[in-house]
Amino acid sequence: MKIWKRLTGGGRKLSITTKFALAFIALLLLIGIVSMTGFVSLRQMRNETKAVLLTSIEVQRRGFEMDAALRNARRVEIDFFLRWPSINFSSTNLNEFRDKHRQEIEKVIDISSQLQELLAQVQGGIFKRQSNPDLVEYVEIVEQYSRSFQETVGLVSNLGIDNVGVLEQLEQNLTLLRNRLELAEAQEFLGLVNQMQSYEKEYLSTREPARMELLTKTAQQLREQINTSAKFNETERRQALRYLDAYQSVAKDIVRLDKEIQDKIRNFDQQAQALADKLIDLADAEADRARRTINDTSETATVLLVAAVLVALIAAVIIARQFASALTTLDRETAKSEHLLLNVLPEPIAHRLKREERTIADHFNEVTVLFADIVGFTELASHTSPIELVEILNVIFSEFDQLVEEHHLEKIKTIGDAYMVVGGLPMPMLNHTEAIADMALDMQRVIEQFCQETGKSFSIRIGIHTGPVIAGIIGIKKFIYDLWGDTVNIASRMESHGLPGSIQVTEDTYKRLKHRYHFEDRGPIQVKGKGQMNCYLLTGRKQNSPTIEYIEL
Structure with a gap:
């Protein structure tokens, strides 16, 4: 008992390594016992069963x-x-x-x-x-x-028709039909043609009759619209219907032959x-x-094996308990590490880091960078306790973090009362500029609501610019996912040269947003390191502008 206590640490909490080591030792003992028992049993049976086993094998x-x-x-x-x-x-x-x-x-x-x-x-x-x-x-x-x-x-x-595959015949007929519709400027019918082609592909991949039934219904709907459309003269209508008939004819041949082949396969499956x-x-x-x-x-041999099984069961209980304890601890620690890593890095970057990529640096042709700074925060800090100051920042930035999730953006970092977020990376996004614009407007709303609820008096100054960046990880300790490039500098200048309570954007960003959002032309301003730049103030979304769906590329 004393030996066992020394092996298990005398009641102390065992490390994962120790638990796995003890389980491995028990496993080796189990293998040794079962192997020895099996060896003795096989020696007894080998001489009498060798010949008959060889014949059976x-x-x-x-x-x-x-x-x-x-x-x-x-x-x-x-x-x-x-x-x-x-x-x-x-x-x-x-x-x-x-x-x-x-x-x-x-x-x-x-x-x-x-x-x-x-x-x-x-x-x-x-x-x-x-x-x-x-x-x-x-x-x-x-x-x-x-x-x-x-x-x-x-x-x-x-x-077979002229040694051409049936799929080629389908494609030829569908192409002729599509061309006929385009020549007649009947663009509204092309959606039905594409839908027919989609059902055709689904049938060929699944062989489900329901797919072909949907194709037939779509073809009938297209036929009715061609017959009633005023965009066709009689000759064009006959041509379009002839191509549609040819397409359906080949599709029916495929279904018929598929059924015959399946019947033959089914017959042999029974045999x-x-x-x-x-x-x-x-x-x-x-x-x-x-x-x-x-x-x-x-x-x-049976008697020996029964004895071995009893010993194996005892050893298996010990092994199971050690492995279960070790794996539970390992899972818990792994989950903590995973959660911490995903809080520090974007998920795709975290996965690449776990694959031991040594250098992570990606170039993005176009992203939109936002810098935000709380105006009046320095004055607030002068007469506010450190704990209350941190609590205020935590409430505001937690709201901002939630907005980042809602708009499918990526938070880069916070420095003091400054907040940096980017749209369009690490996964490229089609409408990252609109997402950043919505984020900026929502950040203003959050600050206004916070001031109303707390009686505080400060505003937020936001700068936005769109352009190329380099994104990656720097360092090996306390590393962060960061951005580099002129786009970052310009976005920071837009914030620092902006007006309190305003959202200032560059002309590049303005051109991408002017059809959906309201702006005020601030005119050229002197920007440090860049000279004169045309700047605009984002004031809101246009009423007839549709809601943006954030689409990753």
Whole structure:
């Protein structure tokens, strides 16, 4: 007991390493006990069972080889079923499938002959009365299946038109129909054409009849609109309907031939189970003979194995408890580490860092950077306790963090009472400029609401610029995900040169937002390090501007 206490730390809390080490030692002991017991048992049975086991294994191996060859033939058949709409109907292409399929069938027949010879040599005549006729029947079924596949290939060859695949015919007819609609300037019908093509692709990938029914309904809807549209003259209408008829005709041919092929496959699927049962019966019969011999000499081994199992169960309990404790601790610590890492870095960057990428630096052609600074905060800090000051910042910045999540943006950092956020990275986003604009307007709303609720008196000054940046990780300790480039400097200047309570943007940002938002032209101002720059003040969203859906690229 004292030894066990020393091993387990005398009641002290064990580290994860120690728990895994103890579990590993117990596992080694368990393996050693079971291995020794199995070795003794096998020595007792080896001499009497070696020959019969070899024969049983050989019978099973030949059976598995036959089954593997038949499965390969089925793969050729399935490959043909999946690809037949897109292959050319030349004799070379079709014969290639026939030859591959026939080669696998011949392997089945050759292995069957070898298996018959092996079973004929088995003493005792167990298989002479039953197995040989079963194998003959097995081969007959396989030959019938081979002929059925050849007939299936023949069905496909009958559908060929000028050696062009059916999918090519579909595409040609659909292209002619689309061109006819575009020439007639009937752009509103192209959506139905695209929908038909989508249902066609879904059918070819799933073979679900419901997809083709939807295609037929869409085609009927398109037909009715063509018949009633005033954009077509009579000749154009006949052409469009002819192309639509040709497209539907080929689609119906695909469905019809798919059904015929599926019927043939379904018929053989029923026979395939009987074939598998015959192989299993052959292997089971020989295995039974081996089992009877083995059972006669296994009583002693059974006693030894039962004793080993009891010891193994005791060891397994110890191992399970150690592993469970270690894994629970590991999961808990891993979850904490993951949570901390995701609070520091964007999720895609965190995953790359965990993959041990040494250098993480990405160039983004266009993002939108926002800097915000609380006006009047310095004065507030002069007559506010540090704890209350931090609490105020925490409330405001927590609201800002929530806005970052709502607008699908990325917070970069806070410095004192300054807040930096960017749109369009690390995952590119189509409308990052609008997202930043909405974020800025919401930040003003948050500050106004906070002042109303607390009686404080300060405002926020925001600067925004759109352009290219470099984003990455610097350092190996206390690292951060940061941005570099002139775009960052300009956005910071927009904030520092802005007006209290305003949102100042550059001309680049203004051009991207002017159709959706209201602005005041502030005119050119002198910007440190950049000279004269035209600046604008964002005042709100236009009433008729639709709500932005933030779309990642």
